[in-house]
Structure formats: structure tokens, C-alpha cells
Amino acid sequence: MAGTSPTHVRASMSGLLVCFFGILLGYSARAGPEPGPDARCPEYVARHAPLLWLHSDDPFKPSDLLTHVRHTTPAVDRKPISDLPSLDLDNLEILNDYGNKDHVALVSNDDPTTYPKWLYGEAPDGTGRIHNSTPCVVVLVERNERELDAFYFYFYSFNEGPNITQVLEPLDRLVKGPKAASGMHFGDHIGDWEHNMVRFRDGKPTGIYFSQHVDGAAYDWDDSKISKIDERPIVYSARGSHANYASPGLQVHNAALVDYCDEGQKWDPVLSAYFYRFHADSFTVTRIEPPEQSFPKLASDANLTSLFYYTGRWGDLQWLDSDPRQETVPRFGLKRFESGPTGPRHKHLVRKGLKPDHRRKMGWTEWAVGIYMAWYPCCLKSWRKWVLFGGFVVMLSAIVVGIVIGVRRYRRRKYQRLQAEDIPLDDWVLEEDSLLSSSDEDDEIGKAGKAGKAGKAGKNKLK
Template structure:
């Protein structure tokens, strides 16, 4: 028998064994193949393909939509990236602008209600800055504008007319169409002035960290919170301006040459968790998430993308930050991350918008850098220039527009559905799946479902450990938890 024949027999034997084992496991343990929310609809998803060969190949070999596969070449989509424009030159009569001033009237609040809506000054003093990727194609988006171009659907079927778009004021009314659930959703050198401290941090003892690391373990006595005063705020702004002058040669952050300014509003949700602990969640929305590539094939695209950074304060002082990245993220002590003045700096990855503490290549999930994000010191975005700020009472599920943006609507926050398309059927020419990874996945759930009442800084389950690093590592994979691949 020739060597070529032996090799052929070996390949066929391996293929037969793989198909046999795969089919037996499918029959005996179908749940073993449910790795994500998309996988729960396996049978109907496969049946959507008109090709018998495609259905069988997907069922037995886990090769789905091979005829649809396209390797990456050039920019994603069919249009050149739109040139950035200054917010002052944008269309003034855009209908979605009025969505943001449809909330309750400030005149209806008494003194106690105003106090519940007040956000401490220090939350703004330490607001993160974001370096967008220099070649980013999908920039921060306005959720009001996103809804203006959205037609709500349920299982691929429109439930409203194409011209009847939801708004921030009535988005939660779509909840009546959503089935009830159990609710468990749960290489660049550093500048010498970046404000980081690597290694041991003065005063960061186990005794001090125990006061804010896990608020659930603390006693219920309220700790005194030291409010920042006007002089501190003025000093913080002066330090920021000086650092920006050093970094950008004197240009203001909102100028075209320096700022990469986006007029899309960021969402700030502040929760007072008692014992002097205040969590400030900064949410950033993008209308599209461009998935990353493995051997020049792209996986993980989805419409709608929510990312967030949490800054945890104890007695008015920033202690730790969490940067979301895919299904995981990293937590750092405040001293460890780069800062401009006293404001932390985040690096947003190209396409995926995952958040990192450094510029460079960021590996995750797969070894040898097969799957990675890329960040750099691209345009600097200051979300504080256009923020809609809220306070949130988790126990009563009550979101309040803050005194910072009193007319901001709140209904959109309680929407339980996805902020993007349902993952496309196998019969759709845009869809394919290999090794359990889909080209298009479900859009994400909104900020309300990002474990806001977390005990620790990390987004993972409260029972899981949360490592808060006192140093920044480049090239390390973000921690991963859960089984869902919904975008953030």
C-alpha cells in the first residue's frame, strides 16, 4: 500500500471518527454544545438554510454556511469612513435631539428629591478619557439616533411599521413583546508624565482595601463622604488643561486636531452603595461592533455595542477601575492606570471597542495572538463634554435623571430587549459559523443588565474572585466569564 493511500485512509478514518463522536455527543448531551445564547436556537437556525448539504455539514461537521464565507479584504462594508465633523457643524434639526429633553421637569422636585439626584463633584473630577483607535470606522453613537433608524422586530418579524420608530421616552413599552425571563443576566512606551504607579501603592493596605473591595461584606453604618469643593474642581481642570497642552501642543481637547471629539452622549449611572462606597458607571454606545479575525476570517459582528468603565470611590477617593472587554475585562487600582491630570485614560480597541489600559496588541481567548484587539493613542474623546447622568436605586429599580442633566428621559433604561439585530439565520447570505463562532451574533442588552449591583469591582459573579492589579500588563488576555457572546 502506497504512502499516499495510507494518508488518505488516515484522513478518512479521522473524519469518520470525528463525525461519529460528534453525533453521539449531540444525542446524549445536546447541552454540551450550548455555549452561547445563539446556540439555544440550534435546530431552527440550521433549518433556515435551503441547502441540504449545508444543513448536514453544519449538523455533523460544525461547518456552517461555508458557501457564505468571505475572507477579510479592505474596509468592512461598502462605504468609505465618513469624515468626522465638528458638533457645531452637525445638522441642528435632527429629530432625535429632542428625545434627550423629554424627561420630567426639575420644578417638580423637592429638596429631598434633589438630594437623591445629586451626583458628587468628585465623580466628574475623575471622569475617564478615551483614546479611540486612529483608524476607527465605527465611532461612538447616540442611542437616540440609533433608535431613530431602528425598526423593532421579534424573531425577525417587525412588530411596528418601519416609519414608527421607538424613542428614549417609550422604548420600555416594547417590553410587553419580550418573553419573560428569570432576570439573571448576570508595544508603546509610557510617557514620563502619565501618572501611573507600578507595584506597591502608598496606603493600599489589606485593612484599607477591605473597606471598599466588597461592599456586601461591610457593616451597614454609613461612612462619612468627603465632598470635593469648588477650589478642588478648578484645580483639577487646570491640571487637565496643562497635561493636554503638553500632549497636544496647546490644542484644546475638542479641536479637530487634538480631540477626536464625538458629540455622541456617554451615559453616567451613579450608585451610592453605602459605607462611603459610590460606583460610577460610564457607558459608551456604538451602533456597530466589528468582530475580530482569525486566519483572515471575521467573527463576532453585531449591531449595537455597549462598553463600560466602572470607577469605584470610597469616601470620595477613587480606588479601582474596571474596563469591560468582550465577555470579561480587567480591574486596576486607580494609581496603576495612565492618567491625564487626575483623570484615568482608557484605550478603545479598533472595531470591537473593548476597553484596555494600554496601547498595543491585546491578545484574548486564543493563544499565539490568533485573536486579538488593537489599540493606539488615536483621537482623545472626552465623554464629559456630552454626558447624560443618572442616579440609580437598585433595590427599587428606580433610575433618576440627575441634577447634571435633569431633563434626560429614563424609560429607555428599562428596556429588556437587545440593542441590535438578532443573529442572522444560517440561510442569510451574511451568516456563517465555524468552531462555534458566528460571523454575526446577537446585539447586546442595555446598561441595566451589566451587573450594576455588583459587590466587587469586576463584572463577574459576586462569588468569583476579583483581581485588582496594581500594575499594567501588556499582551495579557482579559478574564472571561459566562457563556454568552452578546456584545457589550
């Protein structure tokens, strides 16, 4: 050091300073500026986010979105789309250029009946965090300056439908066939989107919606049916179907089917989620930072909005009847394997109430089943059906007798009216006079009348 010249020292110090500032600038470039309030998810959205209890026996856990995409092949009309780049959550929307609306389907690269490993997703740890997957999408919809709807979407790579044990009596006796008797599930599909929606007013929750198959349930935030832990609502995810309920136990849906819910594994979805702000005027989204809690930071070059813009299906189309793997439930037409769902953009993000504004149309078969099952416990079960049948016969007989009596009275009244119209008015007067006078008076009046006529005739002759 004693032999080092001052010029050399200054050059070395300058080099160190350049390196230091270079590292600092590089870090700043990666970190980026601190996001503003519109670029970050509000803290209250996470503070009141749902906590899910996955069913203890459900093998199909929440699934990573990108992993799901990479294990599927896009197809239109069941034919793979060729010459595509490698797909991810940043370019998935390019599939919208093929086919129309939801005609594009992400077809599993593996036979689902072999249950490949990726269908099972990832289980959360003891704290409820999923470490290596991102199965949740949070979409914020501003209704006005004071109200905000927060949609919490949960993704699973596989939906397992019900089997014969989940069909209520007496309809379970109608589900026949060796495959049904063996416990085969019906209504399976690749890809499964479920969600909750919490409505906020001035940052405070006012209500919550639970998606359940083709329908859902809505509650006020203070409803006694909603359980909470630290102001976070508890949601029970049904075994296989992943429908969301406010309580554990048996849950009846579609009038005749049963879901099973229990306190299996706790999952905190917002700890492994993508966050977006929805713009209703343009139907677009902007990715935003997670709340300022124990959330992972975003990479500066990540956008990942393409998963929202993709309009196709997140699984296979319903298998054809000619496919040897496909089965059909007699009488009801339920299929073993159905089409996968569409994504969050199709879940009625803009709505007036907690439930979607436009309710689905119910088919006549489902309507008839609903009526029958509503009457079954009170009126159609065991001996009750005979009482109901007897009452129905009595009521039907009374209606028939009433109709017969009414028709007879109407015909009699019509007959009398026609008689009155056929009799001249003079005849009515004469008939009335004759009824008021005696027979003797009639004779005298007759004689007087004849005498008067004879006198008039004589006078005429004298003239």
C-alpha cells in the same frame, strides 16, 4: 409726549411691568429651581472620569443613542412589531410588553453589510468633545454612606469583530475557507455597549474596572499599570471591538484573539452624557443634572430613563445559517454576524468587588483552547512539542510500569494470605516442631511412642 395723559402713561407702564414679570416668570419656569445635592452628579465623578483614546484606524465611532433607535425596527422572533408609536428614549420600554426578557431586538433598517452612514457614529473634536451626539450614560450606584460606584457606559452602533490577522498562531492555521482568507470579520453585531466602573470611597477613587468582550480587568487606583492625566484614568478603546484596556499595543483576549489599541483620537465621554442615579432596592433610576462644569443643562421636561428600562437587545439577532450573508468559521463555530447586546441594566450594577460577582461559564471548546494556548509558547512551539511529547511518553510509561508492578504485588500477597487460611493450626505446630528437631530425634521419639503404646495394650489384655 406733551399731550399724553397721566392715565395713559400709567397704563403703559403697567403693561411694561406685566410683560417684564411675564418674561421673568417664563424664564424661571424653564430654568426650574436649583437642583439639590441628590439631583446633581457629584463633581468628583467627572473629575476622575475616564478619558478614552479611540483607535486611529477605527471607523466606527461613538454613536448617538436616539439616532440608533430611529434607524432600527423592533422585532420579536425576527418579525417586526406593528402598530407602535414613534420610539425614543422616553418610551423605549414599551417594547418590554412584547416577547419575553431579551427576545425583542432592534433590527437595523439597512443591510449592515452595506455599511450605512449612521453606523459610523460621530468623531470627537480636538478637545475630545462630541457635539451632536450623546453616546455616554453615567449611572451612579451608592453602595453605602461612604462608597459609590460610577459606571461610565459607552455606546457604538456597530461592533466589528476580528479577522484572520487577529488569530494567534497556531490556531490561525485552523481558520480556513476563502472568506476567512479574504479578511472577512467574524463576530460583527449591531449595537455595542462597553463600560468602565470607578469605585469611590469618601469621594476619592479606589479602583477601576475595564470591560473587555465577555470578561474584564480590574485594578487598584494606584496600580502602576494605570496611566492618568490630571487624575483621570486613560482608557484605550480597541479597534472595531471597542473593548477597554489600560495600555496601548496588542491585547490578547479569549486566549487566542488579539485586539489593537493606540492613541488615536481623544474622547471625553462625560462631556456628552446622560446622568442617572440607580436605586438598588427598586432597580430603578432617576435622571440627574450633570456636574457643575462645562456641561449642557437639561431640559425640564426630559426624563430619558426608558432607555435604561428597555430589556431587549440593541441590535439584530444572530443571522440564521440560511441567510446568504451569514458565514461560519469551521471547527470553532464562530459566526460572521452575532446578536446585538443588552443595555446597562444587565451589566451587574450591584457587585461586591470591582468585577461582577457572577462570572460566566466557559464552554469546553474555549477551555481547551485556553489550556492549549497557555502551553503553546513554552512547551508546544516548534521543537518544544517534541520534547514535551517525549516527556509525556516517559511519564506515561512510568505510570503503566508502576501499575503493573503494583498489581503483581497485590496478587502475590493475596495468594500467600489464602494459603495461610487453608492450613489447620495443629499442622502449623507440628510443622514448627519438625523444623526445630533433627531426624535422629524424630526416630527415637517415634520408637518411644510405639513402645509406650505396646505396653498400654499388654496391660489392657491382662486386665
